Amino acid sequence: MSERRSARLLRLLACPQHCLTFAALTVGEAWLCVRASALPFVTSAGAWLVGLALWTLLEYLLHRFAFHLPPAHPLALFGARQHFDHHAAPERTPITKPLVLTAPALLAGLAAASWLTGSDLVAPLWAGLVAGYLGYEVMHVAAHVLAPAEHPLSSFQRAHLDHHVDIRSNFGITSPLWDVLLATRRR
Secondary structure (H helix, E strand, C coil): CCHHHHHHHHHHHHCHHHHHHHHHHHHHHHHHHHHHHHCCHHHHHHHHHHHHHHHHHHHHHHHHHHCCCCCCCHHHHHCHHHHHHHHHCCCCCCCCCCHHHHHHHHHHHHHHHHHHHCCCCHHHHHHHHHHHHHHHHHHHHHHHHCCCCCCCCHHHHHHHHHHHHCCCCCCCCCCCHHHHHCCCCCC
């Protein structure tokens, strides 16, 4: 990756909204990892990996079913309107999701899972989900900012940019797994 492209990617990730989003999620993830330290490492690491894998499914489902609601749909204010704007102008910043939508959803999910299960496994599982989300945000920005020759996963980038042409396919950003399994992967 050229220094110019790297600097551009870092500038986009460093704008105040992105900085706040990543800082809040990173602090939350660090807190959860410390909280989960009473568990055996293998158990905690396994739960973290399950959370990371679950992120790919959650990302696919949200992108396919929630973010492609018609803009006039009553539930569109939970992300579909912003996503519609992103499709209309994919190069316009911010490319990441607004903190006002992301943080409450993540915290509500954590609180609900903790309350419902009371399990110590919730913390590393949630930390894996957050790590997947952070990876998603970085990969999504990179798909729009980097040239294909500079992108480390150019096939992922190509699939996402193809999604902007055909919104019925290629919903996965961090993984093509669910697109392949659910027959929505297109080239």
